[in-house]
Amino acid sequence: MSQPARNPLRRLIGPGTTRLGPAEIAVSLAGALVGIAAVHAVSTAILGPEAALFMVASMGAAAVLLFGVPHGALSQPWPAIGGQVISAAVGVTAATWIPDPALAAGVAVGGAIAAMQIARCIHPPGGATALIAVIGGAEVHALGYGYIVAPVLLNTLILFTIAVAANYPFVWRRYPIGLAPPAQDPPAAPLGHNDLTEAVRDLHVVVDITPDELDALARRAVARAAEDEGGTLPVGRRRVEAEAGEGLTIRKRHGEGEEAGGRVTLNVVEGDDGGDSRS
Structure with missing residues (x-):
């Protein structure tokens, strides 16, 4: 799940808050x-x-x-x-x-x-x-x-x-x-950085968390839930399975059937500045 390129100025000043109507x-x-x-x-x-x-x-x-x-x-x-x-x-x-x-x-x-x-x-x-x-x-x-x-x-x-x-x-x-009434969550699907940003915009609310932090939070939540459930996280009629290795591979399955949708691999690599970067 690659991150969109950002110019240095925007990275310095940070993202704006949610656009409201x-x-x-x-x-x-x-x-x-x-x-x-x-x-x-x-x-x-x-x-x-x-x-x-x-x-x-x-x-x-x-x-x-x-x-x-x-x-x-x-x-x-x-x-x-x-x-x-x-x-x-x-x-x-x-x-x-x-x-x-x-x-x-x-x-x-x-x-x-x-x-x-x-x-x-x-x-x-x-x-x-x-x-x-x-x-x-x-x-x-x-x-x-x-x-x-x-x-x-x-x-x-x-x-x-x-x-x-x-x-x-x-x-x-x-x-x-x-x-607020309970949210009716849509079926789970592979998430991208823009998906999270657009989802917040669709809710018509301002959240005090940056898109990057929200992205990292979603990744971490799926990974930890998979660990807690022995590698499988139920999502409605689907299961999200995580495999640990050099990276984290997430697959979706319907019941006991064949793999559905696609797979997302989260890799932790050494960045140019010596820190971690995720893709």
Whole structure:
């Protein structure tokens, strides 16, 4: 399975995100518009207009994930809610116990990242939420640990609720991903690099993984499944068999009949730069 040639510039800057249609863009725009307007109103009522600007900025980053990448792992309820709450708690603690603002800011963001990693709820806007607890000014500091509940948790729940409502009418982009109907997988077939890229595009979603990583993930999953099943992976009425040798040969069979389709051999060879390359 050969990889398509790529020019050096594209390899340097990386691939773009999935191309979306006008309907997807309109839903994301409308949801974020309503969500951020609500967050601004709540934050202003709790913190005042100046401090509210910090909180709206943090929630703006969250809105990108919930409305722009609703199926992303970092957008799901536990990262979206747990990440914000945990980060807020770390930020308030740093602001309370560390008098030096620069050190407190570093501890708040670094501690929030570590805490989210431990709790398996990484949510990038959480870093901003933790930082705001330190640099948000007197209005934020006066809230103490109340900052965790209002405005952080309250604003997060507002965005979450609007994201659920805005995405629900569209079966293919329901949020959270658990509300989406089970996928009807098509029959298995040999996969190519372009097949994976086009499949993601057909789903009308943005995924936070590059096509190359997705390709490698699919290869690894088939290989490991074949190992776990003694060399055979059932796929509907078919079986995918893997043979280990100098490379990994994958064949498809229907039941006990003759080999169907073709075969794909994955070889690991020494690249020009001394690293591995796969074909």
